[in-house]
Amino acid sequence: xxxxxxxxxxxxxxxxxxxxxxxxxxxxxxxxxxxxxxxxxxxxxxxxxxxxxxxxxxxxxxxxxxxxxxxxxxxxxxxxxxxxxxxxxxxxxxxxxxxxxxxxxxxxxxxxxxxxxxxxxxxxxxxxxxxxxxxxxxxxxxxxxxxxxxxxxxxxxxxx
Amino acid sequence: xxxxxxxxxxxxxxxxxxxxxxxxxxxxxxxxxxxxxxxxxxxxxxxxxxxxxxxxxxxxxxxxxxxxxxxxxxxxxxxxxxxxxxxxxxxxxxxxxxxxxxxxxxxxxxxxxxxxxxxxxxxxxxxxxxxxxxxxxxxxxxxxxxxxxxxxxxxxxxxxxxxxxxxxxxxxxxxxxxxxxxxxxxxxxxxxxxxxxxxxxxxxxxxxxxxxxxxxxxxxxxxxxxxxxxxxxxxxxxxxxxxxxx
Numbered sequence: 001x002x003x004x005x006x007x008x009x010x011x012x013x014x015x016x017x018x019x020x021x022x023x024x025x026x027x028x029x030x031x032x033x034x035x036x037x038x039x040x041x042x043x044x045x046x047x048x049x050x051x052x053x054x055x056x057x058x059x060x061x062x063x064x065x066x067x068x069x070x071x072x073x074x075x076x077x078x079x080x081x082x083x084x085x086x087x088x089x090x091x092x093x094x095x096x097x098x099x100x101x102x103x104x105x106x107x108x109x110x111x112x113x114x115x116x117x118x119x120x121x122x123x124x125x126x127x128x129x130x131x132x133x134x135x136x137x138x139x140x141x142x143x144x145x146x147x148x149x150x151x152x153x154x155x156x157x158x159x160x
Numbered sequence: 161x162x163x164x165x166x167x168x169x170x171x172x173x174x175x176x177x178x179x180x181x182x183x184x185x186x187x188x189x190x191x192x193x194x195x196x197x198x199x200x201x202x203x204x205x206x207x208x209x210x211x212x213x214x215x216x217x218x219x220x221x222x223x224x225x226x227x228x229x230x231x232x233x234x235x236x237x238x239x240x241x242x243x244x245x246x247x248x249x250x251x252x253x254x255x256x257x258x259x260x261x262x263x264x265x266x267x268x269x270x271x272x273x274x275x276x277x278x279x280x281x282x283x284x285x286x287x288x289x290x291x292x293x294x295x296x297x298x299x300x301x302x303x304x305x306x307x308x309x310x311x312x313x314x315x316x317x318x319x320x321x322x323x324x325x326x327x328x329x330x331x332x333x334x335x336x337x338x339x340x341x342x343x344x345x346x347x348x349x350x351x352x353x354x355x356x357x358x359x360x361x362x363x364x365x366x367x368x369x370x371x372x373x374x375x376x377x378x379x380x381x382x383x384x385x386x387x388x389x390x391x392x393x394x395x396x397x398x399x400x401x402x403x404x405x406x
Contacts, residue, residue: 033373034364035364035365035366035367035368035371035373036363036364036365037364038368038370039370076362076363076364077363077364079363090362093362094353094359094362095353096350097237097350097351097353097354097358098354098362099230099354099358099361099362100229100230100231100233100234100268100269100272101230101268102230102361102362103228103361103368105361105362106362106364109362137268137269138229138230138234138268138269138272139269139272139273
């Protein structure tokens with residue numbers, strides 16, 4: 001991939017003139033129309049804006065869009081690609097009906113996907129540490145933990 | 161031994177408090193009292209949360225307004241799980257604001273903390289009551305009817321739909337039924353899956369007010385001050401359409 005482009009959910013993307021100083025969050029939401037990337041605190045503290053950047057969790061609200069050039073960006077929209085099977089994380093989140101209001105859940109899912117990519121069988125402490133930075137005011141943390149375990153089990157059985 | 165020393169300032173302060181007390185204390189009585197939190201053990205209140213309409217639809221009367229906190233979805237999932245119905249089969253009725261008693265707040269997490277358990281008991285009571293009525297229609301003991309989609313099935317595989325159980329009259333629960341249906345503190349069963357609105361949220365479908373991007377809406381950006389006390393000297397509104405980002 002060249003350094004003047006990135007991929008967003010598998011699609012090549014460039015930054016048009018006038019967008020060089022925007023955050024990745026603004027770029028994804030307003031240029032790409034990806035509503036699944038949520039604006040929360042705007043200072044990288046709540047985790048609602050978390051996306052996958054080369055497979056690792058990144059806070060899109062503070063990351064300049066230009067910093068994503070040459071890299072792969074995946075948002076929750078990429079967890080259920082058109083014509084493709086939903087990822088293990090999305091399946092687990094749906095099966096266990098994790099969200100209440102749902103505003104933070106795209107960030108939760110991205111953070112979980114990053115964790116599972118790094119540690120396919122995360123221990124309780126690993127999970128707590130990784131997920132602690134994504135806040136949920138509804139109190140769905142127990143269901144998030146259960147969904148994380150379910151996603152790990154799906155991956156263990158060979159799921160995507 | 162230390163002898164307390166009263167300063168002139170301290171003495172004046174004390175005198176001022178004594179002088180103000182007859183005015184301030186009665187005025188406190190006129191302050192509105194914060195409404196008490198609902199009692200989860202109140203079976204009477206719980207009984208009013210669910211019922212069956214005259215047409216045979218399970219209805220949930222939400223005790224709180226929903227402004228995007230997900231109260232509606234979460235409570236609906238609880239009723240669905242207890243009743244053995246898909247979430248979308250549960251009809252939700254929001255309360256009219258003027259008909260509601262004053263509440264402290266309509267916060268999502270607090271609403272679930274207060275209402276999840278009593279609602280689960282009420283839904284379990286409704287399931288038992290509907291099963292009893294279905295058994296009566298079939299002429300068998302209640303233990304011989306099983307819940308099936310939109311109704312109950314008897315030993316001879318005869319199905320009694322919820323519509324027939326209602327028989328044109330709504331089913332209203334009694335507090336006594338709620339008290340006996342399900343022990344307090346029993347685990348709430350897991351829902352069979354999320355209602356459609358939550359699936360949409362998880363897949364990134366625009367769902368919140370901030371997700372609305374009407375056709376032709378211009379992009380808005382927040383300009384952060386480069387330093388404390390910075391002031392905007394001038395702006396060039398005509399430059400906006402030339403960025404290509406509208």
